[in-house]
Amino acid sequence: MNSLLALAGTSLLNGGSSSVQDLEERIPGFSVLQDFFKRWLRIDLTTLLTVAALMGAASSGAQSLQDTGSKFYWWIVRFLTASISIAGNDRLNREVLNWLGAHVLAKKGTRILTANSETIQNDAWSYRRVSQERNDFHHEKRMPVQYLPTFGTTWFIHKRNLFMVRRILTSSSHYHSSWTRTPDEYAGAPEGDEPLVVMCIGRSVEPIKRFLNTCREFADKQREAYITVRISKRTYDESWDTTILRPLRPLETVHFDEKIKDALVADIANYLDVNTRRFYNGRGIPYRRGFLLYGPPGTGKTSLSLALAGKFGLELYLLHMPSVRDDSVLEKLFTALPPRCLVLLEDIDAVGIKRRTGRRDDDSSDSDSDDDNDKDDSYDDNDRPRSNCTLSGLLNVLDGVASQEGRIVLMTSNFAEKLDKALVRPGRVDRMIYLGHISQRSCELMFLRMYGPDADGSAPADRAVQLPEHELKRLALEFSGKIPNELFTPAQVQGYLLNYRDSPLDAVANVERWVKEEVEMVEAAKKKERKAAEAKKKKRRERKLKRAARLAEAMRDYDSDKELEDFRQKMMEEKRKKKQKAKQEATEAKIDVEGGTSEDLITKATNGETPNGNLVEGTVLAKVEREAAIAVDEKVNLNGEEVAHNPAPEEQVTITNRVSGDSH
Numbered sequence: 051m052n053s054l055l056a057l058a059g060t061s062l063l064n065g066g067s068s069s070v071q072d073l074e075e076r077i078p079g080f081s082v083l084q085d086f087f088k089r090w091l092r093i094d095l096t097t098l099l100t101v102a103a104l105m106g107a108a109s110s111g112a113q114s115l116q117d118t119g120s121k122f123y124w125w126i127v128r129f130l131t132a133s134i135s136i137a138g139n140d141r142l143n144r145e146v147l148n149w150l151g152a153h154v155l156a157k158k159g160t161r162i163l164t165a166n167s168e169t170i171q172n173d174a175w176s177y178r179r180v181s182q183e184r185n186d187f188h189h190e191k192r193m194p195v196q197y198l199p200t201f202g203t204t205w206f207i208h209k210r211n212l213f214m215v216r217r218i219l220t221s222s223s224h225y226h227s228s229w230t231r232t233p234d235e236y237a238g239a240p241e242g243d244e245p246l247v248v249m250c251i252g253r254s255v256e257p258i259k260r261f262l263n264t265c266r267e268f269a270d271k272q273r274e275a276y277i278t279v280r281i282s283k284r285t286y287d288e289s290w291d292t293t294i295l296r297p298l299r300p301l302e303t304v305h306f307d308e309k310i311k312d313a314l315v316a317d318i319a320n321y322l323d324v325n326t327r328r329f330y331n332g333r334g335i336p337y338r339r340g341f342l343l344y345g346p347p348g349t350g351k352t353s354l355s356l357a358l359a360g361k362f363g364l365e366l367y368l369l370h371m372p373s374v375r376d377d378s379v380l381e382k383l384f385t386a387l388p389p390r391c392l393v394l395l396e397d398i399d400a401v402g403i404k405r406r407t408g409r410r411d412d413d414s415s416d417s418d419s420d421d422d423n424d425k426d427d428s429y430d431d432n433d434r435p436r437s438n439c440t441l442s443g444l445l446n447v448l449d450g451v452a453s454q455e456g457r458i459v460l461m462t463s464n465f466a467e468k469l470d471k472a473l474v475r476p477g478r479v480d481r482m483i484y485l486g487h488i489s490q491r492s493c494e495l496m497f498l499r500m501y502g503p504d505a506d507g508s509a510p511a512d513r514a515v516q517l518p519e520h521e522l523k524r525l526a527l528e529f530s531g532k533i534p535n536e537l538f539t540p541a542q543v544q545g546y547l548l549n550y551r552d553s554p555l556d557a558v559a560n561v562e563r564w565v566k567e568e569v570e571m572v573e574a575a576k577k578k579e580r581k582a583a584e585a586k587k588k589k590r591r592e593r594k595l596k597r598a599a600r601l602a603e604a605m606r607d608y609d610s611d612k613e614l615e616d617f618r619q620k621m622m623e624e625k626r627k628k629k630q631k632a633k634q635e636a637t638e639a640k641i642d643v644e645g646g647t648s649e650d651l652i653t654k655a656t657n658g659e660t661p662n663g664n665l666v667e668g669t670v671l672a673k674v675e676r677e678a679a680i681a682v683d684e685k686v687n688l689n690g691e692e693v694a695h696n697p698a699p700e701e702q703v704t705i706t707n708r709v710s711g712d713s714h
């Protein structure tokens with residue numbers, strides 16, 4: 051085709067006639083077409099082809115000119131610059147971008163940037179999970195926004211060398227941008243895995259190497275001032291995929307019993323000592339250490355964990371237990387831990403609490419519960435968040451064969467009393483630390499921290515009143531004296547002080563009123579809680595009565611002792627399957643069944659009492675067993691006969707038949 055167009059072009063330039071013959075030779079029937087176009091359309095086909103040929107030649111000429119220009123440009127660039135490229139997933143890549151963000155973009159006032167905060171997946175579910183109500187308004191865990199260079203080239207001068215850093219488009223975004231013809235930086239934001247090319251005018255790479263070192267040093271310095279927190283956010287590839295830098299929190303800013311704090315720090319320091327590792331290894335003791343931080347919300351469990359990570363220069367791996375999908379995810383995340391780190395397992399009490407559909411480990415309510423079905427099943431009856439992980443899954447990662455050695459596990463819980471004994475046994479939890487309500491001394495320290503000079507010794511610029519040290523101490527003492535000892539959480543007091551960030555005098559002046567209001571609020575909340583607990587208790591009692599009535603009803607349908615015994619066995623079997631844990635406790639339970647009418651016995655049994663009125667230690671199974679035994683006894687009584695009651699051997703529940711007085 052191109053040759054035909056060229057021929058047409060030559061034909062026009064030569065006056066036409068000779069080349070029409072050439073064209074006729076190459077395209078049979080060309081003269082017929084030519085006649086047709088001339089007669090009917092009044093167009094000279096040769097001219098048309100010639101114009102097209104000239105336009106094609108001009109465009110390909112421009113293209114090749116552009117190619118040549120581009121080649122020349124890159125040849126010059128190559129000739130005049132040295133460069134080092136950095137892969138998208140290399141840590142150095144991030145460090146260079148951070149340096150640029152801090153030193154170039156802000157100074158140059160760059161107007162086209164990309165912003166990073168945190169990656170989200172489908173968070174619809176997590177918005178549903180409203181956190182437990184708390185009184186501090188400053189429990190802020192949002193990620194700061196970071197501004198970085200976008201696609202393209204950033205120019206800057208560093209140590210008298212001219213540098214260019216190119217952030218290169220990845221193939222997918224490139225396709226997108228060229229398709230829509232939108233400039234790269236508007237076509238989409240960089241995803242974080244774009245390679246970088248660092249170029250510098252000159253024929254040596256040494257200045258670039260020096261620049262990269264500067265970036266690394268800057269990152270190290272930043273790291274010293276920050277704690278690296280790793281979390282797992284992506285739901286599809288279970289890894290510690292997100293890194294957050296949190297400002298370092300000095301341990302002194304977490305207020306609780308100083309002696310306990312010192313002991314905890316000494317314990318961790320001792321554990322991290324190389325000699326300790328040798329000692330553990332030499333004696334075949336697994337080199338692990340676990341701590342449980344427990345107490346009400348807002349008492350500093352998370353803050354203490356961050357402060358400890360900063361103090362010992364460890365990376366913090368954070369897992370919020372109710373958000374862990376299942377045991378296999380937990381295991382994968384634990385397997386990916388480095389040997390020396392701090393793992394924070396938040397809300398550990400959520401493990402082992404069953405969801406409404408398919409309850410597991412510690413459920414002590416009856417199986418035929420029919421209320422509360424409309425409630426969000428990510429919470430238990432006490433509004434504690436639930437986890438999909440099982441207790442055995444958790445124990446397995448803590449000290450199973452495959453569990454990593456050398457790390458420190460910190461677990462936090464608001465409901466430590468609910469934790470399984472197996473979880474808190476030494477080896478898994480070596481030290482339990484209670485973080486409770488704030489003491490007056492801690493209030494004083496918090497006040498001083500809030501209004502004292504900044505960490506670097508400088509006075510905060512935005513403070514309206516700069517008080518001398520002795521005056522500040524006096525105010526701190528006055529402030530703490532007005533706060534009841536161990537009534538509020540540290541978060542509450544911090545929240546109050548933040549309201550008077552610029553005015554310590556106002557903070558002291560208004561504290562009594564605040565205390566009064568808070569106390570009233572606490573009282574009201576307690577009252578509400580009590581009411582809710584009573585209503586719950588009432589409901590449970592009604593359920594038990596209903597069940598006991600059903601049981602008694604069922605008893606009436608049995609004529610022979612054998613049928614009765616079969617029924618009892620069947621019921622026992624069902625309960626045994628459901629209540630694995632309760633079965634163990636039932637082993638220890640001793641139940642003394644004596645005296646009382648049938649109604650008495652059933653009522654007492656449903657209340658968790660022995661027939662003689664004593665409260666029985668034990669579990670659901672023990673209670674159910676008791677009810678069954680009572681019902682059996684009752685049936686026997688009605689029949690006027692004595693029936694041997696043989697509990698399954700593994701239950702070892704001693705039941706004294708009230709008719710015979712025998713114990714089995």
Ligand SMILES: Nc1ncnc2c1ncn2[C@@H]1O[C@H](COP(=O)(O)OP(=O)(O)OP(=O)(O)O)[C@@H](O)[C@H]1O
Nearest residue numbers: 303304305306347348349350351352353540541544
């Ligand atoms: N003991 C404390 N000393 C100093 N500040 C505290 C203390 N406890 C809590 N705070 C402050 O209260 C806020 C919440 O603290 P943090 O998240 O550590 O509490 P928490 O016990 O982990 O709460 P939750 O159980 O709800 O996770 C933080 O801003 C923190 O600075």
